[in-house]
Amino acid sequence: MSDDAKAPERVTFSRGYGVCIMGIDGTWRRDCLLNAISDNDAVLTVEGSIQGLNLKEFFLLLSSTGLAYRRCELVRVNGTEIDVQFLKGKHKKKRPGGAINHEALIGG
Numbered sequence: 050m051s052d053d054a055k056a057p058e059r060v061t062f063s064r065g066y067g068v069c070i071m072g073i074d075g076t077w078r079r080d081c082l083l084n085a086i087s088d089n090d091a092v093l094t095v096e097g098s099i100q101g102l103n104l105k106e107f108f109l110l111l112s113s114t115g116l117a118y119r120r121c122e123l124v125r126v127n128g129t130e131i132d133v134q135f136l137k138g139k140h141k142k143k144r145p146g147g148a149i150n151h152e153a154l155i156g157g
Contacts, residue, residue, distance in 0.1 A: 059087040
């Protein structure tokens with residue numbers, strides 16, 4: 050099996066798609082053009098400076114209402130173009146006492 054078959058399929062936009070990046074804490078936001086996207090990563094062109102921004106973890110807002118978003122981290126900077134990878138959500142911890150005691154339910 051070749052390496053090409055394992056690579057995620059990437060969709061490329063010829064003119065870019067208008068999106069925003071925003072800090073996790075909501076203190077900063079930049080308009081961007083989404084140039085390419087796959088299940089795991091994206092290529093963006095940022096409008097304005099990214100100097101001084103915490104790009105370790107931020108949101109890629111895919112809709113103007115903010116209802117479609119991905120959590121990201123910076124991979125590479127090349128001028129105004131940045132490569133980001135999407136972060137996977139952490140598994141929620143089960144709360145203690147969340148399990149059902151079946152014996153108590155049936156009186157045993």
